[in-house]
Amino acid sequence: xxxxxxxxxxxxxxxxxxxxxxxxxxxxxxxxxxxxxxxxxxxxxxxxxxxxxxxxxxxxxxxxxxxxxxxxxxxxxxxxxxxxxxxxxxxxxxxxxxxxxxxxxxxxxxxxxxxxxxxxxxxxxxxxxxxxxxxxxxxxxxxxxxxxxxxxxxxxxxxxxxxxxxxxxxxxxxxxxxxxxxxxxxxxxxxxxxxxxxxxxxxxxxxxxxxxxxxxxxxxxxxxxxxxxxxxxxxxxxxxxxxxxxxxxxxxxxxxxxxxxxxxxxxxxxxxxxxxxxxxxxxxxxxxxxxxxxxxxxxxxxxxxxxxxxxxxxxxxxxxxxxxxxxxxxxxxxxxxxxxxxxxxxxxxxxxxxxxxxxxxxxxxxxxxxxxxxxxxxxxxxxxxxxxxxxxxxxxxxxxxxxxxxxxxxxxxxxxxxxxxxxxxxxxxxxxxxxxxxxxxxxxxxxxxxxxxxxxxxxxxxxxxxxxxxxxxxxxxxxxxxxxxxxx
Numbered sequence: 485x486x487x488x489x490x491x492x493x494x495x496x497x498x499x500x501x502x503x504x505x506x507x508x509x510x511x512x513x514x515x516x517x518x519x520x521x522x523x524x525x526x527x528x529x530x531x532x533x534x535x536x537x538x539x540x541x542x543x544x545x546x547x548x549x550x551x552x553x554x555x556x557x558x559x560x561x562x563x564x565x566x567x568x569x570x571x572x573x574x575x576x577x578x579x580x581x582x583x584x585x586x587x588x589x590x591x592x593x594x595x596x597x598x599x600x601x602x603x604x605x606x607x608x609x610x611x612x613x614x615x616x617x618x619x620x621x622x623x624x625x626x627x628x629x630x631x632x633x634x635x636x637x638x639x640x641x642x643x644x645x646x647x648x649x650x651x652x653x654x655x656x657x658x659x660x661x662x663x664x665x666x667x668x669x670x671x672x673x674x675x676x677x678x679x680x681x682x683x684x685x686x687x688x689x690x691x692x693x694x695x696x697x698x699x700x701x702x703x704x705x706x707x708x709x710x711x712x713x714x715x716x717x718x719x720x721x722x723x724x725x726x727x728x729x730x731x732x733x734x735x736x737x738x739x740x741x742x743x744x745x746x747x748x749x750x751x752x753x754x755x756x757x758x759x760x761x762x763x764x765x766x767x768x769x770x771x772x773x774x775x776x777x778x779x780x781x782x783x784x785x786x787x788x789x790x791x792x793x794x795x796x797x798x799x800x801x802x803x804x805x806x807x808x809x810x811x812x813x814x815x816x817x818x819x820x821x822x823x824x825x826x827x828x829x830x831x832x833x834x835x836x837x838x839x840x841x842x843x844x845x846x847x848x849x850x851x852x853x854x855x856x857x858x859x860x861x862x863x864x865x866x867x868x869x870x871x872x873x874x875x876x877x878x879x880x881x882x883x884x885x886x887x888x889x890x891x892x893x894x895x896x897x898x899x900x901x902x903x904x905x906x907x908x909x910x911x912x913x914x915x916x917x918x919x920x921x922x923x924x925x926x927x928x929x930x931x932x933x934x935x936x937x938x939x940x941x942x943x944x945x946x947x948x949x950x951x952x953x954x955x956x957x958x959x960x961x962x963x964x965x966x967x968x969x970x971x972x
Contacts, residue, residue, distance in 0.1 A: 531930040538923040544809075545916040551802045551809040552908045555819060556897050558795050559905075563893035566788075566886045574780040575878035577871075579757050583770035588760045591879075595872045596756020596774050603737040603769040607761045608694040608748045611637065611731040613702070614680070615688035615716050618661050621679040623686065625664055626712025627657040629705045632673050634692075637699035637730055640720045645697050657710050661688055664716065675700065688716065692731055695746030699731040734761050737769070777875045778867045784878065785846055785858055788885075792856045796823060800854060815896070815908035822892055826850065831888040832877055839873040840866050843885070846877065 569575060579589040579596060586604050618625075630653040635644040651673035655664060661679050665688060668677040677690045692698045701720070706713035718726055734745040738753055748761040757772065799819060802810040810816040827844040835841040847863030850856055867874050877884045898904045902911065 530933065531926050535923060535926050535930070538919050538926065542916060542919045542923065545912050545919065548809045548813075549909055549912045549916065551798075552813070552815060552905050552912065555795070555798060555802065555810075555816070556905045556909070558791075558798060559819070559889075559893050559896055562788075562791050562795070563886070563889040565791075566889050567880075569784065570878055570880055570884075570886045573784075574775060575777050575784055575875070577756065577777055577875040578775045579772055580775060581770060581772050583765060583768075585763045586765045586770050587762055589772055590758045590760075592752040592754070592756045592758045594752070594755045595876050596754065597872055598774065600739055600754055600757065600772040601737075601769040602759070602772055603766065604734070604761050604764045605737075605766045606732055606735040606764065608734040608746060609729055609732045610694045611690075611692040611699045612728040613690045613700075613718055614726050614728055615661075615718075616726075617682075617685040617687055619685055621662045621681065621686045622660045624658060624660055624712070625655065625716060626706050626714075627655050627659060627710040628707045628713040629654055630664070630668075630713065630716065631703040631705070632668075632671075632675060632700050633703065634698060634700050636696050637701075637720050637727070640724070642699070642701050642720050648697070655713055657707070661686055664688060674698070689728075694731070694734075694748065696731050696733045697746065736761060776871070777878070778871060781846075781867060781874060781878060782860075782863060785848070785863055789848065789856045789858045792823070792826075795819075796854050796856065799823070810908070813908050814903040815905040818903050819896055819905065820854075822896070823854070824850065829888065831885060832873075832883050834883065835873065839870050840877060843888075846874065846885075 576591065577595050577597065578591055581587060581589045581602070587602060631650055632653070633642075633644055633650045634648040635642055651671050653664075653667050653671050653673075655667065659667075665677040665679050668675060668690065675690050675692050677688060680687050680689050690700075690702070692700050702716060702718045704714040704717035720727065734748050734750075736743055736745075736759075743753075745761075750759040750761070753759045756774065799816065802808050803813075803816050803820065805811055827848045827850050828842055830841050831843065832839070832841040840846060845862070845866050847859040847861075847866070848856060849859050878886070881887065895901070896904050897906045899906050899910070901907050
């Protein structure tokens with residue numbers, strides 16, 4: 485009997501212990517669960533998939549923006565490089581002069597060719613007039629009215645140009661020499677004035693415009709009560725020592741034909757030629773010629789083909805149907821269409837019949853795979869038959885190679901055209917901003933959920949602690965009962 489009672493007591497104790505362990509396990513007792521970590525894991529699990537999707541989308545958009553921006557940059561750099569080379573390079577026919585001390589020569593509005601002879605006997609000059617000497621620039625000069633009259637000064641005579649209106653300058657009482665200079669400059673007469681402080685004192689200096697007809701005299705009507713202003717008046721019949729320089733026209737011969745100019749800058753003196761006279765070479769004509777840009781154009785076309793192939797290669801990778809970042813993108817498609825028709829596009833609409841007017845005429849060939857090549861034979865033939873017309877395609881005008889690529893660059897990077905590359909970048913950037921905002925919102929929602937779980941788990945943990953205390957008490961009671969049963 486005792487043996488049976490002992491066995492029964494042991495079984496009861498074991499069952500009770502098992503129930504207690506099960507209850508404690510069910511309540512989390514002794515499980516070692518980190519409630520804060522659990523809240524983190526559960527909140528992350530709920531939002532991880534959507535956040536990962538947005539991260540993947542953001543990264544893809546970054547790649548697409550980079551691809552579109554690279555294409556934009558390549559086209560823009562190509563246009564800029566062409567513009568720089570046209571402006572500062574040797575692609576156009578440009579004039580040259582053997583004696584650079586006589587004149588500088590630049591391109592005119594037309595294309596030039598051949599040679600010219602230039603002989604300069606006189607450069608255009610402006611009249612320079614000085615006043616009598618005053619003690620200082622602050623010396624008063626009297627008051628009244630000064631009048632500038634314009635015309636031709638020759639020896640001791642002045643012939644007024646009545647078509648050139650006279651200009652009155654009011655000089656108030658107390659005005660100084662410096663005040664007079666300021667008043668003349670403000671009058672808009674085309675005469676500049678300043679005070680020169682020399683070793684003998686201060687003098688008012690007046691300078692007119694270049695050209696014989698821009699000579700001038702200075703008349704004075706002074707106030708009788710405040711005399712002195714007439715001291716500044718001048719005419720060639722008076723003190724010629726005050727006339728430092730007489731206004732003259734430029735006189736020159738171009739191809740033996742004598743010409744005059746009121747300015748030293750002579751625009752379109754001959755087809756393709758603008759002159760700026762700087763000196764004289766009387767009796768020793770110098771030669772003006774024009775450069776031959778044939779070799780430079782050939783090099784430029786080779787460089788252009790290489791640059792276009794770089795763009796085409798980048799574009800091909802970006803539009804690959806399987807892996808291209810810009811597959812089916814309208815901006816990329818627009819660029820493809822532009823490149824496809826590049827050779828046949830007329831870039832010189834005003835070209836004469838038979839003259840080159842497309843890039844194909846300059847040897848550009850678009851191959852079946854979308855790459856570019858240079859037909860050297862066709863380019864050579866065009867340069868040989870139309871040298872000046874070919875050179876005209878490499879100028880800074882409304883038409884030509886540079887103008888065409890500048891237009892392509894502006895069209896593809898237009899901010900108002902949604903089908904341009906800039907439109908692509910703007911659209912992708914907006915989508916990327918939205919993805920970043922959505923990801924930020926999800927992260928905020930995840931954090932809110934985590935904090936809610938932490939709060940709930942903290943409350944649960946408090947209740948579990950209380951339950952564990954109760955269980956410990958019950959376990960102790962059960963143990964005591966089992967102990968009494970064993971003793972009985």
